Amino acid sequence: MTRQSITLAEKNDEWLKNQVAEQEFNSKSEAVNYLIKKARDQKEYDDYVRLKLSKAEKSDFSTLTKDELLSKIKSKYNNV
Template sequence: MTRQSISLTKKNDEWLKNQISEDEFNSKSEAINYLIKQARSQEEYYDFVRVKIEKGEKSGFSQKTKDELLDEIKGNLKL
Protein backbone atom coordinates (compact mmCIF):
# COMPACT_ATOMS: atom_id res chain seq x y z
CA MET A 1 0.00 0.00 0.00
CA THR A 2 1.17 3.50 -0.76
CA ARG A 3 1.75 5.70 2.25
CA GLN A 4 0.42 9.26 2.09
CA SER A 5 0.44 12.28 4.31
CA ILE A 6 -2.73 14.36 4.34
CA SER A 7 -4.03 17.35 6.24
CA LEU A 8 -7.53 17.32 7.68
CA THR A 9 -9.75 20.06 8.95
CA LYS A 10 -10.45 19.91 12.67
CA LYS A 11 -14.06 18.83 12.02
CA ASN A 12 -13.00 16.02 9.69
CA ASP A 13 -10.33 14.82 12.10
CA GLU A 14 -12.87 14.77 14.94
CA TRP A 15 -15.31 12.84 12.76
CA LEU A 16 -12.65 10.26 11.94
CA LYS A 17 -11.66 9.88 15.59
CA ASN A 18 -15.33 9.44 16.47
CA GLN A 19 -15.75 6.71 13.84
CA ILE A 20 -12.78 4.84 15.27
CA SER A 21 -13.94 5.23 18.86
CA GLU A 22 -17.36 3.85 17.89
CA ASP A 23 -15.65 0.85 16.24
CA GLU A 24 -16.90 1.79 12.77
CA PHE A 25 -13.30 1.57 11.56
CA ASN A 26 -10.05 0.30 13.04
CA SER A 27 -7.96 3.23 11.84
CA LYS A 28 -8.08 6.54 10.01
CA SER A 29 -6.52 4.84 6.99
CA GLU A 30 -9.32 2.29 6.87
CA ALA A 31 -11.94 5.04 7.07
CA ILE A 32 -10.27 7.13 4.35
CA ASN A 33 -9.95 4.10 2.04
CA TYR A 34 -13.63 3.27 2.61
CA LEU A 35 -14.70 6.84 1.78
CA ILE A 36 -12.59 6.89 -1.38
CA LYS A 37 -14.06 3.53 -2.45
CA GLN A 38 -17.57 4.91 -1.90
CA ALA A 39 -16.77 8.02 -3.95
CA ARG A 40 -15.40 5.88 -6.79
CA SER A 41 -18.49 3.67 -6.78
CA GLN A 42 -20.73 6.72 -6.84
CA GLU A 43 -18.77 8.15 -9.77
CA GLU A 44 -19.13 4.85 -11.68
CA TYR A 45 -22.89 4.88 -11.02
CA TYR A 46 -23.22 8.48 -12.23
CA ASP A 47 -21.29 7.58 -15.39
CA PHE A 48 -23.63 4.62 -15.96
CA VAL A 49 -26.73 6.80 -15.51
CA ARG A 50 -25.29 9.54 -17.73
CA VAL A 51 -24.75 7.03 -20.57
CA LYS A 52 -28.31 5.74 -20.19
CA ILE A 53 -29.71 9.28 -20.29
CA GLU A 54 -27.69 10.15 -23.39
CA LYS A 55 -28.86 6.95 -25.10
CA GLY A 56 -32.47 7.82 -24.26
CA GLU A 57 -32.13 11.37 -25.53
CA LYS A 58 -30.61 10.19 -28.81
CA SER A 59 -33.39 7.66 -29.36
CA GLY A 60 -35.93 10.46 -29.81
CA PHE A 61 -39.49 10.82 -28.63
CA SER A 62 -41.84 7.88 -28.36
CA GLN A 63 -45.17 7.89 -30.15
CA LYS A 64 -46.61 5.43 -27.64
CA THR A 65 -49.19 6.39 -25.06
CA LYS A 66 -48.47 6.27 -21.35
CA ASP A 67 -50.51 3.05 -21.04
CA GLU A 68 -48.65 1.42 -23.95
CA LEU A 69 -45.30 2.30 -22.39
CA LEU A 70 -46.41 0.98 -19.00
CA ASP A 71 -47.60 -2.29 -20.54
CA GLU A 72 -44.27 -2.65 -22.38
CA ILE A 73 -42.28 -2.05 -19.20
CA LYS A 74 -44.40 -4.52 -17.23
CA GLY A 75 -43.95 -7.07 -20.02
CA ASN A 76 -40.16 -6.73 -19.76
CA LEU A 77 -40.12 -7.32 -15.99
CA LYS A 78 -39.08 -10.77 -14.92
CA LEU A 79 -41.46 -11.55 -12.09
Protein backbone atom coordinates in the same frame (compact mmCIF):
# COMPACT_ATOMS: atom_id res chain seq x y z
CA MET B 1 0.10 -0.11 0.26
CA THR B 2 1.58 3.33 -0.08
CA ARG B 3 1.90 5.58 2.91
CA GLN B 4 0.57 9.14 2.67
CA SER B 5 0.55 12.12 4.91
CA ILE B 6 -2.53 14.34 4.75
CA THR B 7 -3.66 17.40 6.64
CA LEU B 8 -7.27 17.43 7.82
CA ALA B 9 -9.45 20.19 9.14
CA GLU B 10 -10.02 19.69 12.87
CA LYS B 11 -13.70 18.92 12.32
CA ASN B 12 -12.85 16.16 9.80
CA ASP B 13 -10.18 14.70 12.06
CA GLU B 14 -12.65 14.59 14.95
CA TRP B 15 -15.18 12.82 12.73
CA LEU B 16 -12.58 10.23 11.72
CA LYS B 17 -11.56 9.69 15.35
CA ASN B 18 -15.22 9.19 16.28
CA GLN B 19 -15.68 6.63 13.50
CA VAL B 20 -12.77 4.63 14.90
CA ALA B 21 -13.93 5.09 18.52
CA GLU B 22 -17.42 3.89 17.58
CA GLN B 23 -15.76 0.89 15.89
CA GLU B 24 -17.15 1.77 12.47
CA PHE B 25 -13.57 1.37 11.23
CA ASN B 26 -10.39 -0.08 12.68
CA SER B 27 -8.32 2.99 11.83
CA LYS B 28 -8.56 6.43 10.30
CA SER B 29 -6.78 5.06 7.22
CA GLU B 30 -9.50 2.43 6.77
CA ALA B 31 -12.17 5.14 7.01
CA VAL B 32 -10.42 7.33 4.42
CA ASN B 33 -10.00 4.38 2.03
CA TYR B 34 -13.69 3.54 2.43
CA LEU B 35 -14.71 7.12 1.67
CA ILE B 36 -12.50 7.22 -1.44
CA LYS B 37 -13.99 3.93 -2.68
CA LYS B 38 -17.54 5.21 -2.12
CA ALA B 39 -16.74 8.41 -4.03
CA ARG B 40 -15.31 6.39 -6.94
CA ASP B 41 -18.31 4.04 -6.94
CA GLN B 42 -20.67 7.03 -6.95
CA LYS B 43 -18.84 8.61 -9.88
CA GLU B 44 -19.05 5.33 -11.84
CA TYR B 45 -22.76 5.13 -11.09
CA ASP B 46 -23.34 8.77 -12.07
CA ASP B 47 -21.43 8.26 -15.34
CA TYR B 48 -23.44 5.09 -16.09
CA VAL B 49 -26.77 6.82 -15.47
CA ARG B 50 -25.74 9.81 -17.58
CA LEU B 51 -24.70 7.52 -20.44
CA LYS B 52 -27.94 5.53 -20.33
CA LEU B 53 -30.12 8.64 -20.15
CA SER B 54 -28.20 10.23 -23.02
CA LYS B 55 -28.56 7.08 -25.10
CA ALA B 56 -32.29 6.95 -24.36
CA GLU B 57 -32.76 10.61 -25.28
CA LYS B 58 -30.96 10.07 -28.59
CA SER B 59 -33.05 7.02 -29.48
CA ASP B 60 -36.04 9.34 -30.12
CA PHE B 61 -38.47 6.73 -28.83
CA SER B 62 -39.36 5.28 -25.49
CA THR B 63 -42.59 4.19 -23.92
CA LEU B 64 -41.06 4.61 -20.47
CA THR B 65 -41.43 7.70 -18.36
CA LYS B 66 -38.30 9.36 -17.03
CA ASP B 67 -38.96 7.82 -13.59
CA GLU B 68 -39.52 4.35 -15.05
CA LEU B 69 -36.33 4.62 -17.08
CA LEU B 70 -34.32 5.77 -14.06
CA SER B 71 -35.75 2.91 -11.99
CA LYS B 72 -34.82 0.41 -14.70
CA ILE B 73 -31.28 1.77 -14.88
CA LYS B 74 -30.87 1.65 -11.09
CA SER B 75 -32.17 -1.91 -11.00
CA LYS B 76 -29.75 -3.04 -13.72
CA TYR B 77 -26.79 -1.26 -12.10
CA ASN B 78 -27.50 -2.83 -8.71
CA ASN B 79 -27.55 -6.29 -10.28
CA VAL B 80 -24.11 -5.88 -11.86
